[in-house]
Amino acid sequence: MASIGDYGLNPARVRHRVADVPRSRGAVNGLLVFLLGIWGAVIPFIGPYLNLAYEPDTPWTMTADRLWLNVLPGVAALLGGLGLVASASRGGGVVWGWLAAVGGGWFVLGPTVSALWNGGTGDVVGDNAGVRVAAQLVFHYGLGVLILFLAAVALGRFTVADREAVIDESEYDDRTEILRDEAQVDDETRRRTDRT
Incomplete structure (x- = not known):
């Protein structure tokens, strides 16, 4: 069986050329995912100042819901975004892209799944339907879909030859x-x- 070296190619050079990617490959998506991850982790603590909050409507109060539904997926997206910005290899970019996608997916699925352990995310503070919809989009669904989309685009960019x-x-x-x-x-x- 012939090897790459038999054809006049340097195997190390071929392997690096295929595996290495320019650092700019995931920079824009990574930066956006990083910023959205920070937003997702911090919004439950500053939301009451913006009249967007789930119960309790006190700022800077840690609850189990805030930890599991906002902080942890926000940290996953934040780390995934940082990794996408810094990654110089296809494998690393794919791993960081998947971490960001998992964070975005948890923002979307978390409120529904949380009904298993405590009856859901709690009530949105505000009597206006527009405020309730805005809070759900800003805290979970819209944020998660946006992170998931950016992570998927980054994954595509890292996997294409x-x-x-x-x-x-x-x-x-x-x-x-x-x-x-x-x-x-x-x-x-x-x-x-x-x-x-």
Whole structure:
């Protein structure tokens, strides 16, 4: 079985060229996910100042709901965003992208799943339907969908092949074809010499 080195390519160079990506690949999405993660982790504590809050409507009070439904998914998104900004390899970008996606998914699913342990997220403070909808979007659903979308775009960007890697692969195919042609010529020459 032939190896990459048999075709005149340096295996270490090929491996690094395929695995390495420019740091700018996930920078914008990572920065946005990072900022949204901070927002998601902090909004339950500053929401009462903005007249957007779930019960209790006291600022800077830690509750189990705030921890499980806002702080932890916010930290997951925050770390995923930082990792996307700093990642210089496909594998790292995919791992950090998935962490951000899990954080965004928990923002969306957490309020529904929380009914299993305490009857739900609690009531939104405010008697206006618009305030209740805005609080649900800002705290959970809209925020989670936005983080999930940005993480999915980053995952796509990290998994797509670079144009340079595709060009190198086509050069590899060309070299393989040339070597096959040379091998066929050698075989024909050997057959002719064996006949005579």
